[in-house]
Amino acid sequence: MHYMVFVKMSEADLEPPAALVEAMGAEMEAGFANGTLVQVGGLYATSCRTEFRVRAGEVTSTDGPFTEAKEEVGGFAIIDVRDHAEAVENARRMAELHAKHWPEWVGAVEARRISGPGDNPSPGA
Amino acid sequence: MASEATRADEAARAGEATRAGEATRAAVTAAWRRESAALVAALTRMTRDVAVAEDLAQDALVAALEQWPRRGIPSSPAAWLMTTAKRRAVDYFRRTETLRRRTAELGRGLVEMEVPDLDAQVDHIEDDLLRLMFLCCHPALTPDTRAALTLRLVGGLTTAEVARGFLTTETSMGQRLSRAKRTLSESSAGFDMPSGAERLQRLDDVMAVIYLVFTEGYSATAAAEWTRPDLCHEGVRLARILARLVPGEPEVHSLQALLELQASRLHARSDAQGQPLLLESQDRRRWDLLLIRRGQAALTRAEQLAASGRPIGRYYLQAAIAERHASAARAADTDWTTIAHLYDVLAEVAPGPVIEVNRAVAHGRAHGPEAGLAVLEAIPTDALAGSPMPSAVRGDLLSRLHRSDEAADAFRAAAAATRNVAERRLLSRRAEEVASGA
Numbered sequence: 001m002h003y004m005v006f007v008k009m010s011e012a013d014l015e016p017p018a019a020l021v022e023a024m025g026a027e028m029e030a031g032f033a034n035g036t037l038v039q040v041g042g043l044y045a046t047s048c049r050t051e052f053r054v055r056a057g058e059v060t061s062t063d064g065p066f067t068e069a070k071e072e073v074g075g076f077a078i079i080d081v082r083d084h085a086e087a088v089e090n091a092r093r094m095a096e097l098h099a100k101h102w103p104e105w106v107g108a109v110e111a112r113r114i115s116g117p118g119d120n121p122s123p124g125a
Numbered sequence: 126m127a128s129e130a131t132r133a134d135e136a137a138r139a140g141e142a143t144r145a146g147e148a149t150r151a152a153v154t155a156a157w158r159r160e161s162a163a164l165v166a167a168l169t170r171m172t173r174d175v176a177v178a179e180d181l182a183q184d185a186l187v188a189a190l191e192q193w194p195r196r197g198i199p200s201s202p203a204a205w206l207m208t209t210a211k212r213r214a215v216d217y218f219r220r221t222e223t224l225r226r227r228t229a230e231l232g233r234g235l236v237e238m239e240v241p242d243l244d245a246q247v248d249h250i251e252d253d254l255l256r257l258m259f260l261c262c263h264p265a266l267t268p269d270t271r272a273a274l275t276l277r278l279v280g281g282l283t284t285a286e287v288a289r290g291f292l293t294t295e296t297s298m299g300q301r302l303s304r305a306k307r308t309l310s311e312s313s314a315g316f317d318m319p320s321g322a323e324r325l326q327r328l329d330d331v332m333a334v335i336y337l338v339f340t341e342g343y344s345a346t347a348a349a350e351w352t353r354p355d356l357c358h359e360g361v362r363l364a365r366i367l368a369r370l371v372p373g374e375p376e377v378h379s380l381q382a383l384l385e386l387q388a389s390r391l392h393a394r395s396d397a398q399g400q401p402l403l404l405e406s407q408d409r410r411r412w413d414l415l416l417i418r419r420g421q422a423a424l425t426r427a428e429q430l431a432a433s434g435r436p437i438g439r440y441y442l443q444a445a446i447a448e449r450h451a452s453a454a455r456a457a458d459t460d461w462t463t464i465a466h467l468y469d470v471l472a473e474v475a476p477g478p479v480i481e482v483n484r485a486v487a488h489g490r491a492h493g494p495e496a497g498l499a500v501l502e503a504i505p506t507d508a509l510a511g512s513p514m515p516s517a518v519r520g521d522l523l524s525r526l527h528r529s530d531e532a533a534d535a536f537r538a539a540a541a542a543t544r545n546v547a548e549r550r551l552l553s554r555r556a557e558e559v560a561s562g563a
Contacts, residue, residue, distance in 0.1 A: 002415065032365075032369065033366065033369045033370075034162075034362075035361070035362035035364075035365030035366050038415060078415070080361075080362075083151075083155075085152060085154065085155035086155045086158070086159070088152060088155065089152065089159060092152075092156075092198065099200075100200055116413065117393065117411040117413070
């Protein structure tokens, strides 16, 4: 089963310290080596973002940056895991790396299962 | 009333505690399983005994299950587990050493055995892991046992999970794994990293085991056996691991490509009623695009390596065929000419009746039903005795030539040959259809 792991953070924090970059690099290498990591990506700042909002049958668009938002998705990883516990362990490790190498950072790492044609009826079980 | 409510509360709390306990256990096990292959591999190098290595890794898991729920999972589980296992390894060496000393004192002179300085040993995770894969797929073991041991030691599955995968009991799987480890301990020659021609041969063995793991899962019907660990997924994963460990061999990347591509179609293989669907009838929207892209990327790597002169073989050809199917948006868009050509080469590299039947299908699509029949007719009649496949393909080719009576006979023969009820129904229906000129 596939999961998407999001890293969410404040826009002010887009430049991670070198130690974290290095540690994340090693973590990704390990993920590719053990066959769990499918794809990773970092997202540019919201100044490069356009959003279409739909409300009451009307579409309006807004260009970034979005200063009012507290937390933005800054990066993601798609992982291929055996079960929910394995996805959680992957996310936990990513959170631990941020805590260790960027102690002043405030943010969140979230693991969400990606729906697919082979889903069993009880996701997360 | 009050006491009943209290009891209910207590029961609820106990239930929560159990659930919390299970969640913690699952978290600890997931953290351990992620590290277990590297752990067992390094310990095997240190102790030169895979059974001892596995025991030490299990000891580390027991210690983790005791300590992590209280103290939390350490920020680096790998380092924690390795330190714990090394400490136990030193104890093990001391015990062995004491035993040797006593034995030696009784008999001939004292033979010194140093407790190795485990902390001074450099980590060679990749070499260790590859050596462990070679060891699990050692020629002294049967192919099934190689697959089971690989799932246990490289995949990090529990014995119970491996047993479920092979539809056997935990006890008998445990015995099989113990015997396998004993065999390996006794034939310690297999421990060193093979080199030269032997390395290529052993690499072939490892690839065959990974392919076996995958096909074992592929032949299981997903709906009825959803508690069975997903051996297809384990197979793909092992292939990915091997591709990172042996990045220079095109066949290794080809194997990964083949399994990614086959896995991409797993969920499209049957309809809503669970009836099997042939490739041409599958809903291609149910194919997993992520896996298809991974398969294509692995195939490209194989082709780049092949261009620099490394040999390719049957995995490359099978993967290339699977890729041609995967890149056809509709069944009608299938590039049968290329597929027929790839089957021609595959038939030379890995001759066999099953490939000939598939080659007949491809030629029938690419160059017309007569071309397909010509390939089919050349297969010795007893080569696939008992299989419905040649008759079913013959029926299909004959029906496209409007030789209805012969086609109906072929479909009837195929229906009589299959043991699968759903397949028999399908083939009988086709026999009736062609007989009635539908």
